[in-house]
Amino acid sequence: MNIPAPVFAVARILLALMFVLAGLRKLGSLEGTAGYIASQGLPLAGLLAPAVALFEIVAGLALAIGYQTRIAALLLALFTLVASVIFHAFWAVPAEQAFMQHLLFMKNLSVVGGLLMVFGLGAGGASVDARRAAA
Numbered sequence: 092m093n094i095p096a097p098v099f100a101v102a103r104i105l106l107a108l109m110f111v112l113a114g115l116r117k118l119g120s121l122e123g124t125a126g127y128i129a130s131q132g133l134p135l136a137g138l139l140a141p142a143v144a145l146f147e148i149v150a151g152l153a154l155a156i157g158y159q160t161r162i163a164a165l166l167l168a169l170f171t172l173v174a175s176v177i178f179h180a181f182w183a184v185p186a187e188q189a190f191m192q193h194l195l196f197m198k199n200l201s202v203v204g205g206l207l208m209v210f211g212l213g214a215g216g217a218s219v220d221a222r223r224a225a226a
Contacts, residue, residue, distance in 0.1 A: 099218075111152060179199065
């Protein structure tokens with residue numbers, strides 16, 4: 092499959108943007124993030140909050156620049172799938188919340204699909220991975 096390098100780079104950056112911004116937002120509000128994590132019954136929310144924030148920022152940036160792209164994409168896909176089941180369980184919320192949670196769940200599944208495509212195809216030509224392979 093021959094995707095023009097600039098198109099693939101823009102696609103990676105757009106996928107990564109969601110994670111980098113979410114990680115920065117979480118990092119800026121660790122107490123609120125920990126509270127939300129705890130509200131879903133997860134243990135060690137105070138440790139998970141900064142860990143998740145840093146993971147989203149680092150993996151998102153790796154995806155954006157195309158560094159260790161397949162690994163970053165796969166880890167972000169798995170993270171997104173697990174987070175979707177835990178935090179957007181539309182089947183387990185009151186009816187007035189089900190529509191929005193279903194919408195967010197399906198959006199996340201689409202993101203997982205994009206990330207799995209990046210995992211399968213690799214970083215593309217405009218990436219750190221491509222430069223390292225050419226060296």
